[in-house]
Amino acid sequence: MSDRKPAEWPANIRPEKTQDWDAFKESDTEAGIQVNDDFERFEQRNDMFCRSQWDEKIATKAAMEFWRGHRKPNFRKGDGFRQRDFALRNASWVMASSIMERGFSEGIREGFTDDIKQFHPPDSNKVKIESVEDMTREIKQVAKYFGADLVGITEYDERWVYTSKFNVRTKEESPVALPEGLTSVIMVGHAMEYDIIKSMPSALASTAVGKGYSTEAAIVMHIAQYIRNLGYEAVGSMNDTSLTIPQAIKAGLGEYGRHNMLITRDFGPRVRISKIFTDMPLYHDKPIKFGVTEFCEECRRCYEACPVDAITGGPPTNSGHNKSNVDGVEKWTTNCEKCFGYWTALRTDCAICMRVCPYNKNFSKWYMRAARWLAGTALRKLMLWLDIRLGYGERDMPQKWWSGDYQKLK
Numbered sequence: 279m280s281d282r283k284p285a286e287w288p289a290n291i292r293p294e295k296t297q298d299w300d301a302f303k304e305s306d307t308e309a310g311i312q313v314n315d316d317f318e319r320f321e322q323r324n325d326m327f328c329r330s331q332w333d334e335k336i337a338t339k340a341a342m343e344f345w346r347g348h349r350k351p352n353f354r355k356g357d358g359f360r361q362r363d364f365a366l367r368n369a370s371w372v373m374a375s376s377i378m379e380r381g382f383s384e385g386i387r388e389g390f391t392d393d394i395k396q397f398h399p400p401d402s403n404k405v406k407i408e409s410v411e412d413m414t415r416e417i418k419q420v421a422k423y424f425g426a427d428l429v430g431i432t433e434y435d436e437r438w439v440y441t442s443k444f445n446v447r448t449k450e451e452s453p454v455a456l457p458e459g460l461t462s463v464i465m466v467g468h469a470m471e472y473d474i475i476k477s478m479p480s481a482l483a484s485t486a487v488g489k490g491y492s493t494e495a496a497i498v499m500h501i502a503q504y505i506r507n508l509g510y511e512a513v514g515s516m517n518d519t520s521l522t523i524p525q526a527i528k529a530g531l532g533e534y535g536r537h538n539m540l541i542t543r544d545f546g547p548r549v550r551i552s553k554i555f556t557d558m559p560l561y562h563d564k565p566i567k568f569g570v571t572e573f574c575e576e577c578r579r580c581y582e583a584c585p586v587d588a589i590t591g592g593p594p595t596n597s598g599h600n601k602s603n604v605d606g607v608e609k610w611t612t613n614c615e616k617c618f619g620y621w622t623a624l625r626t627d628c629a630i631c632m633r634v635c636p637y638n639k640n641f642s643k644w645y646m647r648a649a650r651w652l653a654g655t656a657l658r659k660l661m662l663w664l665d666i667r668l669g670y671g672e673r674d675m676p677q678k679w680w681s682g683d684y685q686k687l688k
């Protein structure tokens with residue numbers, strides 16, 4: 279336990295600005311992102327997972343049990359929390375954990391606090407790009423080929439890059455060392471299965487999260503290596519290095535929801551997001567709008583369903599609840615301390631807010647696409663009423679998944 283004591287933090291020296299932040303105002307407006315004058319870049323050590331390593335308030339006994347549960351199945355009695363549920367969840371993490379833990383002795387957690395190390399550096403022969411349009415299409419095709427469900431490209435914007443990164447072993451900070459000359463960020467979305475998420479919260483349903491991370495680790499490494507093989511810089515990244523949601527919105531992957539998640543057209547909030555920073559010349563996508571903001575203004579399902587009142591039912595605000603929130607951006611902000619406290623009590627992640635969200639649907643069905651269309655019109659209240667009336671968002675018992683009922687329905 280000694281290495282979990284709060285560290286004496288060195289003064290955090292904020293990196294110099296290397297970009298003109300005012301130049302992003304136009305694209306911010308287009309994306310519906312309002313960044314105010316008091317905005318400051320986020321320090322990675324303040325995210326909840328890092329705080330659980332150094333902040334006494336967060337590094338509770340329950341938090342330690344939560345982390346230990348990832349190493350050995352944690353036994354509880356309820357459906358969805360038995361040994362087989364934790365065994366499946368932990369098995370789903372194997373690929374992501376194998377990448378994450380290879381630098382563990384040095385306190386490096388690739389994909390979580392540190393970017394993913396390159397396998398081979400950029401080829402010395404840089405291919406000449408005759409058409410940026412063709413190259414952009416090609417990169418998206420390659421990303422899809424490797425398994426990406428969604429791909430969009432946005433400008434490199436240092437405002438979202440963390441001021442420093444956190445070392446889990448030394449509890450110290452170090453600079454985020456990205457290559458110079460980056461111009462673009464390729465944002466990649468990875469869908470999680472609808473059926474299993476219906477039993478959130480449970481260790482069983484968290485399998486979708488672990489599987490998502492394991493899948494995205496492989497996909498992001500493939501894409502980054504392809505770009506490096508063409509002679510360009512490419513840094514693969516998951517939760518590390520920068521905030522993802524503002525970049526995903528700007529890259530046209532979806533809109534921002536009251537529950538602080540990205541809501542995509544094709545998978546709703548049921549996506550994980552990874553990214554590749556690159557200097558390859560690429561065109562940037564435009565943000566998309568399909569009525570989420572207006573729908574969230576009417577809907578409060580996530581707010582009402584959250585067991586610890588972590589989600590706001592009010593309007594967007596400029597400042598958050600605590601140091602784990604980003605200040606200076608006008609948005610709905612979740613109280614991450616309350617949320618993470620509930621995760622640690624469960625010994626696994628929660629995502630009730632994802633389950634109940636009316637955008638959490640199987641959009642391969644035509645009537646779900648019709649419901650999404652309705653949600654984007656002036657009849658959104660009708661869609662919300664129908665959604666509740668028809669029982670969408672209710673929890674399925676984990677046993678239903680184990681019994682193979684979903685497979686029988688396919």
Ligand code: SF4
Pocket residue numbers: 583584585586587588589612616617618620621628629630631632
């Ligand atoms: S994950 Fe659970 S605890 Fe956290 S905000 Fe969502 S509903 Fe609340």
Ligand code: SF4
Pocket residue numbers: 535536537538573574575577578579580581631634635636637
């Ligand atoms: S549950 Fe409702 S309010 Fe919450 S994010 Fe989804 S649509 Fe928005």
